[in-house]
Amino acid sequence: xxxxxxxxxxxxxxxxxxxxxxxxxxxxxxxxxxxxxxxxxxxxxxxxxxxxxxxxxxxxxxxxxxxxxxxxxxxxxxxxxxxxxxxxxxx
Amino acid sequence: xxxxxxxxxxxxxxxxxxxxxxxxxxxxxxxxxxxxxxxxxxxxxxxxxxxxxxxxxxxxxxxxxxxxxxxxxxxxxxxxxxxxxxxxxxxxxxxxxxxxxxxxxxxxxxxxxxxxxxxxxxxxxxxxxxxxxxxxxxxxxxxxxxxxxxxxxxxxxxxxxxxxxxxxxxxxxxxxxxxxxxxxxxxxxxxxxxxxxxxxxxxx
Numbered sequence: 417x418x419x420x421x422x423x424x425x426x427x428x429x430x431x432x433x434x435x436x437x438x439x440x441x442x443x444x445x446x447x448x449x450x451x452x453x454x455x456x457x458x459x460x461x462x463x464x465x466x467x468x469x470x471x472x473x474x475x476x477x478x479x480x481x482x483x484x485x486x487x488x489x490x491x492x493x494x495x496x497x498x499x500x501x502x503x504x505x506x507x
Numbered sequence: 508x509x510x511x512x513x514x515x516x517x518x519x520x521x522x523x524x525x526x527x528x529x530x531x532x533x534x535x536x537x538x539x540x541x542x543x544x545x546x547x548x549x550x551x552x553x554x555x556x557x558x559x560x561x562x563x564x565x566x567x568x569x570x571x572x573x574x575x576x577x578x579x580x581x582x583x584x585x586x587x588x589x590x591x592x593x594x595x596x597x598x599x600x601x602x603x604x605x606x607x608x609x610x611x612x613x614x615x616x617x618x619x620x621x622x623x624x625x626x627x628x629x630x631x632x633x634x635x636x637x638x639x640x641x642x643x644x645x646x647x648x649x650x651x652x653x654x655x656x657x658x659x660x661x662x663x664x665x666x667x668x669x670x671x672x673x674x675x676x677x678x679x680x681x682x683x684x685x686x687x688x689x690x691x692x693x694x695x696x697x698x699x700x701x702x703x704x705x706x707x708x709x710x711x
Contacts, residue, residue, distance in 0.1 A: 432614065435693035441674065458627055459619075463700075465629040470700040472637055473649060474668035482548045486562050490544065493566055494537060497573055 426453065430460055434467050514582055521585035529577055536576075540569055543586070546670070547593055553665045554597050556654040563600075568593040583679060590670070591680045594662060609657050617697040632707040645706070652702035656695055663688055664695035 430453045436442050437450050454461040516522075521539070528535050547568055551561030571592050579588055632640060653661060653669075666677045667688070674692075678685045 428618070431618070432693070435696055436689060439674070441689070462627075462629045462633075465633040466700050466704065467696055469633040469637075469640070470696055470703055471668055473641065473645070473703070474664065474696075474699070475671075476637055476641060477553075477649065477669055478646060479545065479549045480552060482545050482565075483558070486548065486558075486565070487544065489562070490540065490566060490569065491537070494540060494569065494573070497536075497570070 427457060427460055430454070430457075431463065434460075434464055435471075437464070438468055438471055514580075516581040517584055518581070519584045519586070522581065525576065525579060525581075525585055529579075533573075536573060539572070543589060547589075550590070550593060550665065550670060551597075553650070553653060553669055554658075554661065556650070560600075564593060564596055567596045571596070584676075587672070587676050587680055590666070590672070594666075594680055597662070598658070609659070612657065612660055612694040612698055614694065614697075617694075617701065630704070630707065632703070648706050649699070649703070652699055655702075656698055660691050660695035660698065663691040664699070667692050668696070 430450050433442060433446060433450060437447060442450065454464055521542070524535060524539055524542075528539065544565065547565045548561050551564035552558070555561055555564065568589065572589060575592075579585070653665065656664065662681060663677060666672045666680060667674070672680065674685050674688050677683075677692075678688045681688070683691075
C-alpha cells in the first residue's frame with residue numbers, strides 16, 4: 417500500500433488540512449500542494465472523498481417542522497411577557 | 508482610529524423589525540419569533556436530541572432576546588446574536604447527555620495505524636450521488652451520530668455544516684478564534700465520517 421510518494425509526515429500535514437480544502441479556506445499554494453498529493457496518495461484521496469461526502473450529508477440534513485402545540489405554547493408565553501421593552505434612547 | 512463606539516452598524520433583513528420593536532412596538536416581537544422559531548427548534552433538536560429540551564431552548568432564547576433586545580447594538584447580524592444567546596442557553600444547561608460525555612477528540616483517533624485498515628480505494632458509498640444515498644435510516648443514524656459528539660465539537664459542526672454559518676461567524680457566536688473553530692470542525696467531521704464508515708460497513 418505504502419509507496420515512495422506516500423510519505424507519512426506529508427500525509428499527516430495534508431490530512432490536517434482536508435476540511436479547510438473542502439471549505440475553500442486554503443491559500444492557492446497549499447491548495448495545489450494538496451491536490452497534487454491526493455493524485456498520488458490513495459489513502460488521502462479516499463479520506464478526502466469520504467470526508468466530502470460526510471460534509472454534504474451534513475448540509476443536506478432535513479429540518480423538522482415545529483409541532484403545533486410547541487408553537488402555541490411559545491405564542492402564549494410571548495403574549496404573557498410584560499410589554500416593557502424599553503425604547504432605545506438614541507445617542 | 509476606530510473604536511467600538513464608532514463601529515459601523517450592520518444592517519440585515521432583520522434590522523428594520525428590530526428597530527421598530529425597540530422604538531416602542533413590542534407587539535412586532537411575534538414576527539421575529541415567526542422568522543426564527545423553526546430554525547431555533549431544529550438547532551435545539553440537533554444539540555439536545557430531545558423535543559422537550561428543544562422547546563425549552565426556543566423558549567429560553569426568545570425570553571432572553573425579549574429581555575435584552577434593547578441592548579442589541581447592531582454590531583453583528585441579528586441572526587448571529589440570536590444564535591449566540593441560544594448557544595449560551597445550551598451551554599449553561601450543560602445537560603449531562605448520556606450520549607456524549609465531554610472529552611477531547613484527538614487526531615490520532617482518526618489515523619489508521621494498521622496498513623490493513625488503510626483504504627486502497629474510495630468506498631462505494633462515497634462515490635454515490637447524494638440523492639441515492641440519503642434516506643430516513645441514514646438520516647436517523649447521522650443525527651444520532653451528531654448527538655454522540657462531545658458538546659464543544661457538536662456545537663461547531665452544527666453551526667458550520669447544519670446551520671450554515673461561516674467560520675468567522677461561528678467563531679463570533681462561540682467566542683472562539685477562527686483557528687479553534689477549524690480544528691474542532693475537522694475533528695467533528697472525522698468523527699462523523701468514522702460513524703458513516705461503520706454504518707456502511709454494517710449495511711453491506
